[in-house]
Amino acid sequence: MILDQLQGRLDALQRDGLRRARRTLESPCGPAAQVDGARLLSFCSNDYLGLANEPALIDAACAGARAWGVGSGASHLVSGHLGPHAALEQRLAEFTGFARALLFSTGYMANLGIVPALVGRGDAVFADRLNHASLIDAVQLSRADSQRYPHADLAALERLLAASRANRKLILTDAVFSMDGxxxxxxxLLELAERFDAWLVVDDAHGFGVLGAQGRGSLAHFEMPAASRVVYMGTLGKAAGAAGAFVAGDRTVIEWLQQHARTYIFTTAGSPAIACALSASLELIANSDCRRNRLRQLAAQLRDGLAGSRWQLLPSPTAIQPVIIGDNHAALRVAAALYERGLWVPAIRPPTVPRGTARLRVSLTAAHQPQDLARLVDALRDLE
Structure with a gap:
């Protein structure tokens, strides 16, 4: 029976410590979470600046809904591109320093749209081995030749680029790697892209709003120009506190994506109310140095607190602080023990991370307080 086959595969996931469980929150996004009647301190969220429940964004969303409604009614290219969408795209372009920006419903959909629009059969994509699943899937959809280089290894990438005879080349990378930080x-990467005449597509889902001057992202962090061969993707459901994504780049590139990115063309445009909230969010991001400073201080507190313990932290300078456990079942046991102490820290296992590197993924937000980190450190030290 077909269903029996599926059940057997689900049982195998359970046996191997790989079956995922979903919890339903009974409270808004924030460090204080209520799940199944229990009050928890959450270290799960990508709401890095603590804007998901920010009153200014709520007010902007409510005002936007009253003025524009809650739905767009159609795709952007039919009749769903409303005034708030156009205003937000303009602000995003100015904020990132690129000529144009294009809104997408999610970061996953943005990545699935970008890569197949730029390369196809006879072309080659050079992808970091630790890229996000959406980037991996985007390469498969493109039907271009896929060449993966060891994580952040510029010398290996250079050799692959030099040996390639592809018609078009595209370098594909996360800016901040979501499971390592x-x-x-x-x-x-940009130097190699320029030398080998390749596109450089950068997924800055976890850097936008957090890194760089005024939170303008990972390119700004490295003080890099908005080069014409760079295609920059940022998500709006993490540090920006709402939902959606955007792609920014050269005017010609964005026009091409508008004409050829299937995940842009064939989907209903996002809510105009959310676009209004995101315009307010950009103003807050630009003026949130205090929030970004708090993130750095909290990360330092966690690292100092666990120094000398058995808990191995990866060298992450970002809000993502992974604690390597190794075994799947061991990671689940530690996460469960923390949960019993009122601390919600997710256990991340393959295929999200490589086999043998199961971990706790501690996500910090500017809404956390020093006493929250002290509580987490104490609990982890108790579990040594």
Whole structure:
């Protein structure tokens, strides 16, 4: 029976410690979470600046809904591109320093749209081995030749590029790697892209709003120009506190994506109310140095607090602080023990991370307080 086959595969996931469980929150996004009647301190969220429940964004969303409604009613290219969408795209272009920006419903959909629009059969994509699943899927959809280089290894990438005879070349990378928290060597990647006449597509889902001057992202962190061969993707459901994504780049590139990115063309445009909230969010991001400073202070507190313990932290300069456990079942046991102490820290296992590197993924937000980190450190030390 077909269903029996599926059940057997689900049982195998359970046996291997790989089956995921979903919890339903009974409270808004924030460090204080209520789940199944229990009050928890959450270290799960990508709401890095603590804007998901920010009153200014709520007010902007409510005002936007009253003025524009809650739905767009159609795709952007039919009749769903409303005034708030146009205003937000203009602000995003100015904020990132690129000529144009294009809104997408999610970061996943943005990545699935970008890569197949730029390359196809006979072309080659050079992708970091630790890229996000959406980037991996985007390469498969493009039907271009896929060549993966060891994580952040510029020398290996250079050899692959030099040996390639592809018609078009595209370098594809996360800017901040979502499970390790480290940064891609973006200046070196751009130099290689220029030398080998390749596109450089950068997924800055976890850097936008957090890194760089005024939170303008990972390119700004490295003080890199908005080069014409760079295609920059940022998500709006993490540090920006709402939902959606955008792609920014040269005017010609964005026009091409508008004409050829299937995940842009064939989907209903996002809510105009959310676009209004995001315009307010950009103003807050630009003026949130205090929030970004708090993130750095909290990360330092966690690292100092666990120094000398058995808990191995990866060298992450970002809000993502992974604690390597190794075994899947061991990671689940530690996460469960923390949960019993009122601390919600997710256990991340393959295929999200490589086999044998299961971990706790501690996500910090500017809404956390020093006493929250002290509580987490104490609990982890108790579990040594």
């Amino acid at each position: 480290d940064l891609a060597p973006l200046p070196g």
